[in-house]
Amino acid sequence: VGELPWAEASGLGLKEADQMQSLEGSGTGRSVGTQTGSMTGQIPRLSKVNLFTLLSLWMELFPGVEAQGQKSQKNEEENRGPLGDNEELARVSADKKQVKKTGLVVVKNMKIIGLHCSSEDLHTGQIALIKHGSRLKNCDLYFSRKPCSACLKMIVNAGVNRISYWPSDPEISLLTEASSSEDAKLDAKAAERLKSNSRAHVCVLLQPLVCYMVQFVEETSYKCDFIQKTAKALQGADTDFYSECKQERLKEFEMLFLISNEDMHKQILMTIGLENLCENPYFSNLRQNMKDLILLLATVASSVPNLKHFGFYCSNPEQITDSHNQSLPQEVARHCMVQARLLAYRTEDHKTGVGAVIWAEGKARSCDGTGAMYFIGCGYNAFPVGSEYADFPHMDDKHKDREIRKFRYIIHAEQNALTFRCQDIKPEERSMIFVTKCPCDECVPLIKGAGIKQIYAGDVDVGKKKADISYMKFGELEGVRKFTWQLNPSETYSFDPNEPERREKHLSIKRSH
Numbered sequence: 001v002g003e004l005p006w007a008e009a010s011g012l013g014l015k016e017a018d019q020m021q022s023l024e025g026s027g028t029g030r031s032v033g034t035q036t037g038s039m040t041g042q043i044p045r046l047s048k049v050n051l052f053t054l055l056s057l058w059m060e061l062f063p064g065v066e067a068q069g070q071k072s073q074k075n076e077e078e079n080r081g082p083l084g085d086n087e088e089l090a091r092v093s094a095d096k097k098q099v100k101k102t103g104l105v106v107v108k109n110m111k112i113i114g115l116h117c118s119s120e121d122l123h124t125g126q127i128a129l130i131k132h133g134s135r136l137k138n139c140d141l142y143f144s145r146k147p148c149s150a151c152l153k154m155i156v157n158a159g160v161n162r163i164s165y166w167p168s169d170p171e172i173s174l175l176t177e178a179s180s181s182e183d184a185k186l187d188a189k190a191a192e193r194l195k196s197n198s199r200a201h202v203c204v205l206l207q208p209l210v211c212y213m214v215q216f217v218e219e220t221s222y223k224c225d226f227i228q229k230t231a232k233a234l235q236g237a238d239t240d241f242y243s244e245c246k247q248e249r250l251k252e253f254e255m256l257f258l259i260s261n262e263d264m265h266k267q268i269l270m271t272i273g274l275e276n277l278c279e280n281p282y283f284s285n286l287r288q289n290m291k292d293l294i295l296l297l298a299t300v301a302s303s304v305p306n307l308k309h310f311g312f313y314c315s316n317p318e319q320i321t322d323s324h325n326q327s328l329p330q331e332v333a334r335h336c337m338v339q340a341r342l343l344a345y346r347t348e349d350h351k352t353g354v355g356a357v358i359w360a361e362g363k364a365r366s367c368d369g370t371g372a373m374y375f376i377g378c379g380y381n382a383f384p385v386g387s388e389y390a391d392f393p394h395m396d397d398k399h400k401d402r403e404i405r406k407f408r409y410i411i412h413a414e415q416n417a418l419t420f421r422c423q424d425i426k427p428e429e430r431s432m433i434f435v436t437k438c439p440c441d442e443c444v445p446l447i448k449g450a451g452i453k454q455i456y457a458g459d460v461d462v463g464k465k466k467a468d469i470s471y472m473k474f475g476e477l478e479g480v481r482k483f484t485w486q487l488n489p490s491e492t493y494s495f496d497p498n499e500p501e502r503r504e505k506h507l508s509i510k511r512s513h
């Protein structure tokens with residue numbers, strides 16, 4: 001995984017960093033000959049640490065919930081009147097503005113057991129406490145910002161093992177005016193004190209990407225079902241919509257996750273106890289690794305693009321009647337599919353990476369910034385847990401010898417998501433699985449049998465019968481609502497891609513910021 005120069009500086013001993021690598025199993029070393037043509041002939045895998053870090057950033061962007069700062073600003077305006085002038089109210093409001101939206105991934109035994117983001121009323125660490133309570137003991141928590149002292153004291157008290165955070169502006173923002181940041185500075189000090197007196201490791205944990213990872217993610221994102229289907233529907237005109245979308249996302253994410261002014265970034269690092277990272281080469285390494293991860297996230301996010309006329313739709317929408325069948329808002333569906341796309345970069349298959357994530361919608365809105373949605377489980381295609389590289393055959397169906405083909409051994413993404421789920425699938429709730437490719441005939445009955453109500457999936461392989469795997473059952477499946485990436489069916493009557501004017505209209509990308 002390369003050097004971790006800042007690991008020591010941030011309180012994570014190098015020895016421990018090595019252990020992290022060994023927990024990774026054989027990691028990128030698993031892959032040998034490949035057919036994808038990446039630069040070195042090896043398929044790179046995303047390290048688990050980077051996967052958790054990326055997922056925490058992505059959770060910060062969970063759609064549909066206003067950032068706390070925005071909300072309090074709105075409240076302030078709404079509350080103007082006799083009480084609105086109240087000094088105390090203004091102070092509380094200003095304090096709230098200083099709290100930044102934060103994403104969190106809770107990991108137990110290297111498995112994700114929670115994906116959360118802060119809500120209007122609660123910080124994400126508080127949410128983790130409410131949701132998991134003492135089950136947080138020995139967990140590793142990945143935050144998209146350094147948590148504030150109010151969260152930290154409870155989490156530390158619960159006996160977590162490691163608290164890792166993205167080294168940018170902390171939860172209590174230090175980016176505001178000097179006068180209002182006095183409390184933020186005190187909070188940062190308190191957080192440091194809690195850190196030094198706790199058993200938990202509180203640290204920055206970003207691993208450098210293998211050098212061709214970004215290129216590999218670019219290639220595979222471009223080839224993924226969603227981009228390919230869009231390009232096809234646009235008559236393969238061009239895929240500029242993809243690079244355009246990626247550039248915009250990149251700009252947006254850099255603004256959100258990177259402090260553009262380097263001096264200001266150093267100031268913040270110093271205040272939150274990371275002064276060792278302010279010197280070069282550590283500082284430039286840190287920023288480079290942050291930038292690489294941001295680029296990777298932007299690339300994966302644009303592989304499920306935010307287009308005006310495309311989305312996850314059911315081919316026969318007239319049949320959607322009861323609430324279990326109702327589709328999610330497009331932005332939420334896209335958001336969860338990007339999670340599945342990120343998971344796919346952990347695959348142990350040389351050729352095809354698949355990711356799956358299961359969410360459910362509770363009966364009532366929860367305290368989380370995810371509305372009523374809660375995480376059930378996730379997975380990617382891989383050989384049985386604990387197996388070593390040489391334990392199982394890796395050949396695909398091109399190999400004549402059927403005995404040394406992978407398909408009888410590899411566990412599919414959906415199967416891992418179901419096996420290692422951390423919650424039950426409740427029949428009375430709307431539960432949904434997001435899979436980056438079409439679920440195969442082995443997985444379709446499992447999904448249905450588990451009581452999952454909706455499938456959001458790629459469908460490029462639907463109806464195909466390959467030598468080892470077939471994809472016939474998905475098309476015929478009944479009783480589970482299927483949403484696949486396509487043109488909005490209620491608009492298709494007016495869509496003629498050959499008509500230049502119309503095509504342009506369809507190329508126009510609507511982005512929600």
Ligand SMILES: O=c1ccn([C@H]2C[C@H](O)[C@@H](COP(=O)(O)OP(=O)(O)OP(=O)(O)O)O2)c(=O)[nH]1
Pocket residue numbers: 349351352353354380381395396397398407410411412413414437438439440443466467468469
């Ligand atoms: O529902 C599914 C279907 C497949 N996979 C995984 C299993 C396997 O690791 C890979 C197979 O992908 P594909 O069908 O595209 O086959 P391939 O990679 O071309 O291999 P082969 O040529 O052996 O079919 O995808 C899943 O995780 N879930």
